[in-house]
Amino acid sequence: xxxxxxxxxxxxxxxxxxxxxxxxxxxxxxxxxxxxxxxxxxxxxxxxxxxxxxxxxxxxxxxxxxxxxxxxxxxxxxxxxxxxxxxxxxxxxxxxxxxxxxxxxxxxxxxxxxxxxxxxxxxxxxxxxxxxxxxxxxxxxxxxxxxxxxxxxxxxxxxxxxxxxxxxxxxxxxxxxxxxxxxxxxxxxxxxxxxxxxxxxxxxxxxxxxxxxxx
Numbered sequence: 001x002x003x004x005x006x007x008x009x010x011x012x013x014x015x016x017x018x019x020x021x022x023x024x025x026x027x028x029x030x031x032x033x034x035x036x037x038x039x040x041x042x043x044x045x046x047x048x049x050x051x052x053x054x055x056x057x058x059x060x061x062x063x064x065x066x067x068x069x070x071x072x073x074x075x076x077x078x079x080x081x082x083x084x085x086x087x088x089x090x091x092x093x094x095x096x097x098x099x100x101x102x103x104x105x106x107x108x109x110x111x112x113x114x115x116x117x118x119x120x121x122x123x124x125x126x127x128x129x130x131x132x133x134x135x136x137x138x139x140x141x142x143x144x145x146x147x148x149x150x151x152x153x154x155x156x157x158x159x160x161x162x163x164x165x166x167x168x169x170x171x172x173x174x175x176x177x178x179x180x181x182x183x184x185x186x187x188x189x190x191x192x193x194x195x196x197x198x199x200x201x202x203x204x205x206x207x208x209x210x211x212x213x214x215x
Contacts, residue, residue: 034098042089052098053082059173060106066168067161073113080109100182103169107183155205163198170195 032040032048034055040048057078064074084105092101156164169175169183181191 038092038098042092063168063173067165077109077113081105097179100179103183151209155202155209158205163201166195167198
């Protein structure tokens with residue numbers, strides 16, 4: 001099961017093929033890229049932020065829940081992120097990457113949230129990761145597979161916050177190392193080193209858990 005993290009990235013499912021259209025391509029908000037929508041927000045088309053919220057609130061909230069271990073705090077921070085998108089829209093660059101910018105704001109917002117509350121993010125609750133467990137196609141192996149998932153989730157929860165963060169960005173949010181480097185404000189090489197180090201630590205914790213006696 002630990003091998004599931006070896007490739008870090010998860011490939012998204014193929015897009016559904018749409019029927020050919022006879023009319024010209026629609027230029028409405030739902031047809032625009034995230035980058036185009038954020039540029040529109042920057043230029044004063046504030047309604048475009050609503051489309052970005054619809055697209056990204058769910059994934060952002062999921063990331064923050066795993067990162068902080070606190071669903072209430074995650075919801076507050078997610079709201080703060082979109083408020084800051086509006087407040088700091090003029091800082092969004094023409095060549096920017098919206099997703100990387102959003103998670104950069106999320107990290108800063110989370111840090112500010114816990115600094116004000118004089119607290120630190122909690123370890124991820126393994127139960128919050130169940131939705132990411134792979135489906136088991138063979139019933140005969142289901143019990144063993146579920147045990148492996150639980151062990152992996154426990155190992156992930158025991159990681160240092162920074163190590164858990166980079167694995168969440170790469171594994172669950174499906175970001176490239178270039179995007180992660182922008183979020184963490186480091187070089188691509190440094191992001192790769194940190195990810196590999198976090199993966200190695202995850203592997204070590206996983207195998208230690210495997211060898212622990214059953215209570």
